[in-house]
């Protein structure tokens with residue numbers, strides 16, 4: 001639609017599948033990343049979901065702000081937990097030396113393990129959410145919710161407000177350039193704040209007019225005259241949706257069974273060196 | 285000929301307003317007519333449009349007196365949704381009217397809200413796509429189109445409800461010249477080829493002069509002039525007082541007439557072609 005939303009039009013498998021299928025993927029990935037307490041599972045999930053993103057939106061999988069933000073987040077979590085998490089016992093060796101920040105602590109393997117686990121968990125969930133919002137048109141998102149039982153009118157109103165955001169911010173851009181053309185200077189922060197006033201008044205007026213038109217146009221097309229408008233799709237849920245949902249269901253069930261039988265696959269109590277971050281130590 | 289739309293002694297005041305927005309409005313629109321409404325700002329043009337499909341008084345409130353008939357049936361106290369399928373309305377802001385994911389869903393939206401069966405909706409869809417020459421836009425997002433295309437989608441989306449009359453409130457005022465030309469050509473086609481009755485508020489006077497069967501000139505909530513374009517544009521003083529323009533060729537003829545007494549009795553021209561003929565006659 002435009003650069004104010006995450007949505008990127010396309011024709012990938014994820015664009016074509018039902019929005020409820022994508023919600024199921026989100027639930028599956030969230031469950032899987034929280035079932036086990038080690039960095040490997042959420043890291044693998046993050047990479048897989050990143051590949052999904054790359055398949056569906058190509059370069060946007062790298063360039064979007066969310067992916068960048070979460071790479072930084074992983075790094076920060078590892079740093080903070082590595083130095084400060086009281087769980088830390090085994091110092092990590094950097095070329096044979098421990099690394100200590102005075103009053104803060106020594107960088108520990110357990111802390112790093114902890115930080116990586118949480119970092120990859122939130123990253124996997126963020127990336128799978130990105131997959132959802134970048135391949136699903138806002139209308140389709142709302143329709144998905146209506147199909148899951150949210151009332152039609154409420155879903156529609158959410159949708160209309162979503163659409164107002166990009167339109168309004170484009171309008172704001174136009175007003176700002178118009179005012180700069182008339183000599184509005186923005187050198188200091190104070191200038192910027194003062195500049196908001198002449199921006200706001202026309203923006204509010206325009207938005208009010210626009211909402212009036214929106215409401216009128218909806219009424220003029222009999223919106224709300226029936227709570228059950230004619231459905232225009234046959235079945236949205238196709239064979240590929242079934243395959244995807246069943247695939248995630250099977251993996252999730254298998255993971256739950258594994259969790260019950262073997263516990264959380266947690267080896268934080270048995271750390272000896274850097275390699276143990278991603279590989280449990282061989283017994284002995 | 286039967287009147288498709290009739291206003292009888294209509295008066296209307298918006299809530300919390302002292303002055304009436306419509307004062308004693310009387311006019312009729314016949315089947316298949318192309319009627320243009322013109323007038324300065326705040327004349328009451330939009331207000332007239334809103335009364336035809338019940339937005340006034342249903343959504344705006346206020347006091348509406350007098351009677352409005354659509355195909356002989358009094359529509360006072362009818363619900364907007366019921367009137368939606370009888371009076372199709374198009375507004376000036378193209379984006380604010382569109383809400384769906386694709387052009388075809390946009391066009392089907394109104395008919396679906398009226399619970400028209402799906403097969404019927406799809407056959408109407410094909411039909412209006414062709415009428416407005418937007419078959420190619422079918423699967424595009426309405427928000428990625430040019431203004432002229434968006435406006436044609438908006439027109440198609442109300443036509444799919446098969447209204448008895450099409451009312452357009454300044455459909456070209458947000459468009460560039462090319463979009464304006466596109467939309468006007470489309471509306472003219474609908475009127476001339478498909479015999480759809482059109483009431484259009486428009487400030488492109490040149491275009492109205494060429495296409496409209498009749499022009500209604502409003503000022504201060506009243507109808508000041510109502511007649512064929514040649515007659516209406518002859519009352520140049522009234523336009524002057526209201527600060528409105530008339531077609532440039534008409535004004536030229538007026539000046540020739542008044543200043544140089546070089547005109548005679550013929551009506552003033554309104555289009556460039558007419559002007560060419562008549563101007564070459566005077567030597």
Ligand SMILES: Nc1ncnc2c1ncn2[C@@H]1O[C@H](COP(=O)(O)OP(=O)(O)OP(=O)(O)O)[C@@H](O)[C@H]1O
Pocket residue numbers: 298299301305323324325326327328329330331332344
């Ligand atoms: N929603 C409203 N509430 C109150 N008063 C209104 C409302 N809309 C219009 N009016 C008033 O009613 C009168 C007629 O307005 P209307 O919008 O019909 O004029 P218009 O001819 O369409 O003008 P324009 O060329 O600016 O669109 C004006 O005095 C206006 O201020």
Ligand SMILES: [Mg+2]
Pocket residue numbers: 329330331453
């Ligand atoms: Mg108006």
